Amino acid sequence: MDFSTPPYLLKNASVTRVMAQVLLALVPAIAVYAWLIGPAILIQIALATMTALVAETLMLKVRNRPLALFLTDGSAVVTGWLIALVFPPLAPWWLVVVGTLFAIVVAKHLYGGLGQNPFNPAMIAFAVCIVSFPAFMSQWPNQALHLGLLDQFQVIFGLMPRLDALTAATPLDALKTALKLDEAGIGVPALLANRNVYGSFAGHGWEWIALSYLVGGLWMWQRKIITWQVPTGFLGALFLISGALWLYHPDRFASPLFHLFAGGSMLGAFFIATDPVSGATTPRGKLIFGAGAGLLTYLIRVFGGYPDGVAFAVLLLNICVPLIDLYTQPPIFGMKDGK
Amino acid sequence: MLQLFKFKGGVKPATNKAQSLVEPVAVAPLPSHVAIPLHQSIGGTPRPIVAVGDKVLKGQKIGEADGWISAAVHASTSGTVIHVGPQVVPHPSGLTADCVVIEPDGRDEWIARNPVDYRSLAPEAVRELLREAGVVGLGGAVFPTHGKLTAAKSVPMEEMVINGAECEPYITCDDMLMRERAVDVVRGAGVFRDLLQPKRVLIGIEDNKPEAVAAMQAAVRATGENFEVIAVPTRYPAGGAKQLIRVLTGKEVPASKRSTDLGVQCFNVATAYTAWRAIAHGEPVVSRLVTLTGNVDKPRNYEVLIGTPMDELLALAAPRSDTDGILMGGPMMGFLVPNFKVPVVKATNCLIAHSDALFPPKAPEMPCIRCGECARACPHELQPFEMYWFSRAKNFGKTQEYNVFDCIECGCCSFVCPSRIPLVQYFRFAKSEIWAREKEKNAAETAKTRFEFKQFRDEREKREKAEKLAKAAAAQAAKKAAEAQAATSAPEPVAPSPLDADQAVKKASIQAAMERAKAQREAAAARNTESLTADQQHEIEAIEARRIAAFGTDETTEK
Numbered sequence: 001m002d003f004s005t006p007p008y009l010l011k012n013a014s015v016t017r018v019m020a021q022v023l024l025a026l027v028p029a030i031a032v033y034a035w036l037i038g039p040a041i042l043i044q045i046a047l048a049t050m051t052a053l054v055a056e057t058l059m060l061k062v063r064n065r066p067l068a069l070f071l072t073d074g075s076a077v078v079t080g081w082l083i084a085l086v087f088p089p090l091a092p093w094w095l096v097v098v099g100t101l102f103a104i105v106v107a108k109h110l111y112g113g114l115g116q117n118p119f120n121p122a123m124i125a126f127a128v129c130i131v132s133f134p135a136f137m138s139q140w141p142n143q144a145l146h147l148g149l150l151d152q153f154q155v156i157f158g159l160m161p162r163l164d165a166l167t168a169a170t171p172l173d174a175l176k177t178a179l180k181l182d183e184a185g186i187g188v189p190a191l192l193a194n195r196n197v198y199g200s201f202a203g204h205g206w207e208w209i210a211l212s213y214l215v216g217g218l219w220m221w222q223r224k225i226i227t228w229q230v231p232t233g234f235l236g237a238l239f240l241i242s243g244a245l246w247l248y249h250p251d252r253f254a255s256p257l258f259h260l261f262a263g264g265s266m267l268g269a270f271f272i273a274t275d276p277v278s279g280a281t282t283p284r285g286k287l288i289f290g291a292g293a294g295l296l297t298y299l300i301r302v303f304g305g306y307p308d309g310v311a312f313a314v315l316l317l318n319i320c321v322p323l324i325d326l327y328t329q330p331p332i333f334g335m336k337d338g339k
Numbered sequence: 340m341l342q343l344f345k346f347k348g349g350v351k352p353a354t355n356k357a358q359s360l361v362e363p364v365a366v367a368p369l370p371s372h373v374a375i376p377l378h379q380s381i382g383g384t385p386r387p388i389v390a391v392g393d394k395v396l397k398g399q400k401i402g403e404a405d406g407w408i409s410a411a412v413h414a415s416t417s418g419t420v421i422h423v424g425p426q427v428v429p430h431p432s433g434l435t436a437d438c439v440v441i442e443p444d445g446r447d448e449w450i451a452r453n454p455v456d457y458r459s460l461a462p463e464a465v466r467e468l469l470r471e472a473g474v475v476g477l478g479g480a481v482f483p484t485h486g487k488l489t490a491a492k493s494v495p496m497e498e499m500v501i502n503g504a505e506c507e508p509y510i511t512c513d514d515m516l517m518r519e520r521a522v523d524v525v526r527g528a529g530v531f532r533d534l535l536q537p538k539r540v541l542i543g544i545e546d547n548k549p550e551a552v553a554a555m556q557a558a559v560r561a562t563g564e565n566f567e568v569i570a571v572p573t574r575y576p577a578g579g580a581k582q583l584i585r586v587l588t589g590k591e592v593p594a595s596k597r598s599t600d601l602g603v604q605c606f607n608v609a610t611a612y613t614a615w616r617a618i619a620h621g622e623p624v625v626s627r628l629v630t631l632t633g634n635v636d637k638p639r640n641y642e643v644l645i646g647t648p649m650d651e652l653l654a655l656a657a658p659r660s661d662t663d664g665i666l667m668g669g670p671m672m673g674f675l676v677p678n679f680k681v682p683v684v685k686a687t688n689c690l691i692a693h694s695d696a697l698f699p700p701k702a703p704e705m706p707c708i709r710c711g712e713c714a715r716a717c718p719h720e721l722q723p724f725e726m727y728w729f730s731r732a733k734n735f736g737k738t739q740e741y742n743v744f745d746c747i748e749c750g751c752c753s754f755v756c757p758s759r760i761p762l763v764q765y766f767r768f769a770k771s772e773i774w775a776r777e778k779e780k781n782a783a784e785t786a787k788t789r790f791e792f793k794q795f796r797d798e799r800e801k802r803e804k805a806e807k808l809a810k811a812a813a814a815q816a817a818k819k820a821a822e823a824q825a826a827t828s829a830p831e832p833v834a835p836s837p838l839d840a841d842q843a844v845k846k847a848s849i850q851a852a853m854e855r856a857k858a859q860r861e862a863a864a865a866r867n868t869e870s871l872t873a874d875q876q877h878e879i880e881a882i883e884a885r886r887i888a889a890f891g892t893d894e895t896t897e898k
């Protein structure tokens with residue numbers, strides 16, 4: 001008899017419901033992505049989802065856990081979707097498969113499965129792949145070319161030669177490279193004036209996807225799936241550091257607006273750094289965690305060697321979680337004045 | 340209007356109160372028998388003062404309070420005592436406890452009831468009267484009320500809170516009591532006020548009971564009191580004493596303190612009511628209002644004799660055929676009684692007929708995903724998932740660091756947990772484990788002292804023996820010397836004899852020391868090998884047994 005312990009009333013809550021709402025919150029951004037950048041993302045999401053579920057099934061079998069219970073919890077699907085969203089959409093099919101396998105098998109199950117992983121599995125996948133396959137991981141679609149679903153499918157599955165012309169750097173990466181090469185001293189504002197690459201404020205096409213992540217994230221906050229601390233800390237720190245440097249040298253540093261909407265900022269702030277399992281748990285801890293991730297994201301993407309910094313920033317902060325939690329324990333009822 | 344404060348956390352389960360509020364309170368008919376547990380309050384267990392075959396009257400004392408924190412118990416109807424001894428009582432683990440079982444004679448005949456004018460009595464006498472009348476906290480804690488009616492010496496009593504919040508879903512007995520008997524409640528609160536002399540009396544009622552608020556306000560006016568009747572926002576557990584005190588006064592009482600240390604005291608409305616009945620009508624606590632609800636066709640509140648078997652009582656509400664259990668108390672903090680025959684006790688505020696349709700079986704437990712929902716719901720601002728983690732790992736020291744003893748077991752954390760982890764069970768388990776260990780430690784300490792004393796005694800005996808031996812040796816040496824002297828008849832100093840004696844003492848004590856060392860070595864060796872593992876094994880088994888008892892199952896690990 002399972003009803004032998006109070007409370008007998010439970011809220012209608014489950015891990016599946018939580019995960020389903022996270023997926024739902026991603027849908028607008030995915031739709032915008034498919035529309036503006038191309039349907040390849042849908043292929044990648046399908047690939048990642050299937051890989052995640054297969055890997056999850058195998059690992060649950062190996063670890064002798066109840067299949068139905070854990071397969072339906074939705075956590076593997078969320079990991080898969082996030083991986084697909086941070087990988088280049090035209091990357092060869094095996095890249096997203098390898099990344100997802102690594103995330104589920106190593107980063108999740110070898111650490112003990114759901115709820116036990118100290119690192120964000122999707123970010124592990126990204127980090128592993130960008131270190132192992134840097135070339136493939138920086139081939140983002142050239143938006144001057146409009147490929148249809150079939151063409152994109154053929155590129156992903158290697159049925160069509162992977163021409164250099166197909167791909168380009170991300171706006172963030174493009175800007176970094178341009179600034180490095182910018183011997184004439186054109187400066188950021190003039191560079192950003194190239195709307196074909198940099199769009200209206202933070203990257204042609206990408207800026208609208210980022211905006212959709214923001215919308216989805218706010219919806220999750222309103223549904224109490226996430227709390228405000230992590231996104232606020234993340235975006236706040238990113239805003240402050242980019243703003244400070246931008247004021248200091250507007251020719252060398254892009255504006256806060258650009259940084260807030262470029263690259264993985266919005267996805268990271270609302271969907272990645274908010275992962276409860278690998279993140280800080282106390283309210284103040286979450287602010288610190290978010291701020292740390294936002295700050296590091298900026299430093300890595302502007303001064304580091306990688307096109308974006310979200311993955312490494314989040315992973316570095318994951319390491320600090322036990323410490324952050326330990327030092328940010330809130331005072332309990334009746335003990336606020338330290339007595 | 341008084342400024343209200345907020346408490347953090349809390350949840351809003353569906354209240355399900357309307358169904359039992361349609362009909363007025365009815366008096367439950369005499370049951371076939373009453374089984375009155377002697378232990379119905381916190382504190383000492385009353386001694387039975389009746390025997391099988393005795394005729395008793397309604398209100399006659401059958402159990403004498405034992406110690407100051409204890410309260411008398413009384414026959415709830417007139418009749419014959421047919422049994423004094425252990426019976427299954429309403430307790431989650433199906434405990435038995437000593438009960439007095441009375442077969443009613445049907446006349447329900449009272450003892451002589453003597454109303455008193457409490458104002459003419461010394462405060463001490465009023466407290467004694469309440470103790471003798473069996474007045475205890477009827478909100479569920481059943482703490483003897485007289486024990487709460489003394490203000491702290493160093494802190495002036497500022498507020499007295501009367502708790503009519505009744506925040507648990509389904510329960511409506513306090514609501515009905517306030518609607519129908521508000522004046523007696525207010526008068527009872529007046530008695531408490533006179534004993535405690537607080538500056539203000541605040542009556543807190545959740546704002547989903549406007550009728551009760553209105554009735555209490557009218558009663559306050561009618562009695563000319565200056566009590567403030569305050570509607571507080573409906574949010575579970577607003578009726579927890581600490582939460583209500585927080586809402587009404589802004590004060591937070593930590594687990595380490597009594598509320599009187601902060602100049603506050605809190606009583607339930609039903610407690611105030613019974614206190615007034617005891618004083619103004621000479622009626623000890625022999626009945627209480629009980630809500631019958633849940634999976635029944637005729638939910639209603641009844642005035643019920645203490646000791647009434649629950650099945651007979653619940654039958655009044657016409658339970659539906661798929662009823663498979665009785666919940667005593669609300670669905671958040673109540674528990675399933677071990678069988679349908681257990682008696683109504685002073686702590687019984689509500690019986691909920693249980694069915695799977697009404698309370699669906701819980702979905703399987705998942706691992707904690709650290710979402711922090713539980714922490715946000717915890718009214719004591721604890722970190723339930725951390726305590727859960729450490730309870731599971733049986734690292735009880737850590738659960739204490741995370742303040743497991745501040746947990747009031749309200750169930751908010753379990754209510755919201757998406758992984759459906761029975762968090763409260765883990766905390767109960769941790770608490771009972773810590774208590775058990777304290778007990779064991781104390782027992783071990785006593786044993787240690789005993790052991791050390793025995794060792795000391797053995798040593799002393801050995802030493803005495805050695806000394807005796809030495810003396811004998813010395814005497815012998817002296818004798819020898821004397822003999823030698825006699826033989827030589829030379830006047831020699833008895834030099835060798837002390838030497839011999841010294842050596843003998845030394846030898847004896849060395850031997851004793853060696854024996855001691857050997858014994859110690861043996862003891863140490865034993866301690867490091869089988870006996871320790873056996874001890875550990877035993878401890879582990881004991882923990883497992885308690886854990887199983889706490890969870891009712893041995894499947895706490897995820898599958």
Ligand code: SF4
Pocket residue numbers: 706707708709710711712713714723724727752755756757758759760762
């Ligand atoms: S609510 Fe449940 S899953 Fe979430 S942190 Fe608390 S215990 Fe873990």
Ligand code: SF4
Pocket residue numbers: 716717718719720721723745746747748749750751752753762763766
């Ligand atoms: S049961 Fe304890 S830990 Fe859980 S919410 Fe209530 S007080 Fe907090």
